[in-house]
Amino acid sequence: MTTQAAVAAPRPASMPVSIEDIRTAHDRIRESIVRTPTLISRTLSQMTGATVYLKFENLQFTAAYKERGALNTLLQLSPEACAKGVIAASAGNHAQGLAYHANRLGIPATIVMPTNTPTVKVTQTEGHGATVVLHGDTFDAAYAHARILEGECGFTFVHPFDDPRVIAGQGTAAIEMLEDVPGIDMFVTPIGGGGLISGMATVARAADHPIEVVGVEAELFPSMYNRINGTDMPCAGDTLAEGIAVKEPGGITAKMVAELVDDIVLVSERSLEMAVSLLLQIEKTVVEGAGAAGLAALLQHPERFAGRTIGVILCGGNIDTRLLANVLLRDLARSGRLARLRIRLQDQPGALFNVARIFDQERINIIEIYHQRVFTTLPAKGLITDIECEARDRAHLDRLIMALRDAGYETSTVELA
Incomplete structure (x- = not known):
């Protein structure tokens, strides 16, 4: 399997999201989100041969960067839309981020989740004040039902990634990273639907020095890789990185990735497990599989990143405790301990x-x-x-x-x- 490919990237002047959109989004949301730190990891730098800076987005209130795009969208709704409420289809971090900030702003929120969503995720989302509707056995079924409710009830649908307002919000993480560490010359960023990397790449292209942008997908779900490179690898399986296990990337995000992202690499399940374990052991921080994908890329493809000053976003920390225990025990077994x-x-x-x-x-x-x-x-x-x-x-x-x-x-x- 090819795990790496350069993405041909002409740089058009016009994109659905501009650096001005992201700077405005940052001004809009900065007082209501956690200004998470970007810190060097000396141990991981020694292990990978790169200078590794980690942005701890797992320290957001809902433990994920998704709050940024959700809040940026909510703050741009009309009073009429706010009164009617918002709706989303999600069983993950988008659900909690949207529910939390909608509740804080007094906006009714409805989240449609598949019926097989773990109870803890349903409970957490309801705990943020949202109405949870369980429908269908798959995300696609939940998504379709959410769009029906959108029309019937007059809700505003907030897409998890394929919306310029969401993309602009996610890109604010890159603004902060460069404020903290101006010398970063590469972003290594997980790709699910593509909202985060689209925003990060927009910031990179507007920087005062060249910043390479490398996306990371799980080998089991190479959907954006397929879209960009014209390949047809299957997207299926039980991946540790369920937060980026997206079968179809967005239309807006795919266009932006094709134009702005330099490279996409794929990572194995073993690399993801190792990254989650190392982040807990070395940095004493809990990161979910998708959030550890950037580090997994550095571990699996060290020759690709050696010598660079790299910004890696730990984009989420919502991992099931039993799954985390499994990952840690498997890592101990592989190390001989x-x-x-x-x-x-x-x-x-x-x-x-x-x-x-x-x-x-x-x-x-x-x-x-x-x-x-x-x-x-x-x-x-x-x-x-x-x-x-x-x-x-x-x-x-x-x-x-x-x-x-x-x-x-x-x-x-x-x-x-």
């Missing part, structure tokens, strides 16, 4: 005790033990034991495995996919 060993024993007294002594000698902590006597192809007196254990690192684990084999035990590791 957590392992499950499969050991063949004879079913006789003292067999497990003798194995445990080797763990003790090597100072490896045993977490769980699983015996299997019945569902095995071994003879009736054979026994399979799976032992979950915790080591200091891969070398420490390898010493344990060697000690077990030297003692005559058939030992293998149960590997992650």
Whole structure:
């Protein structure tokens, strides 16, 4: 699979969103959003070979940058539109950002979500004062129903990305990044529908020095990559980056990406998992899969970014706690700090005790033990034991495995996919 391609980019004078639109949007919304910091990560810079600055948009009140575009749109509605209310289709950060600021401004908000939306997301959105309507099994069905309600009730539909007002609002994040770190010469930005990168690229093109703009998509959902490069890779699967798992990018945003963005790279699920884990371990910050996509690109394609001064936006922090725990445990397993060993024993007294002594000698902590006597192809007196254990690192684990084999035990590791 090709994971990287330069986007041919003539620079037309006229775009649906201008730098003036974004500067005006920033003046409009700046008092009502969090001025999130842009900070250097020295450790991630050493790891990637680039100078990495992170903008912590996961510190917004609703933990995502989506508030910017939603608020910019709300503040431009007429009094009549405000009275009737707004509507959106979303099961994610757009829903919460719109609901929060609409409630704060006294504007009725209705959010249509698929019926299979996790209860926690429904509850959070309702907690921001919105009316939640559950409809259909897919986002497309929820979106279609929202457009029907828009017509029936006179609501104003607020698109999650394909609206110039939304794009201008999202671009304000880039304004702040360059105010904080004028020397940035590259933005590495996640792409879902394309609203964020369209705004960021508009700011980059208006800067007083060249700033390259690189978009990032999950390998499982290369929708904008397909649109720009004329490819037809499938868009499907369970990606950690569900916030950018968009099957069809916007019409406005696709035009802007084609003209303003220099490159799009694709990242694997493993890179996304590693990025989420590293951000928690190194920066002590919780970031969802989509929010970690920029760092995932630096980790997977270091040669593409080496030597550059890069602005990476951590665009959201809304990750399910059980999913986060899974990601962290899988990262520990891949690093050799957590392992499950499969050991063949004879079913006789003292067999497990003798194995445990080797763990003790090597100072490896045993977490769980699983015996299997019945569902095995071994003879009736054979026994399979799976032992979950915790080591200091891969070398420490390898010493344990060697000690077990030297003692005559058939030992293998149960590997992650």
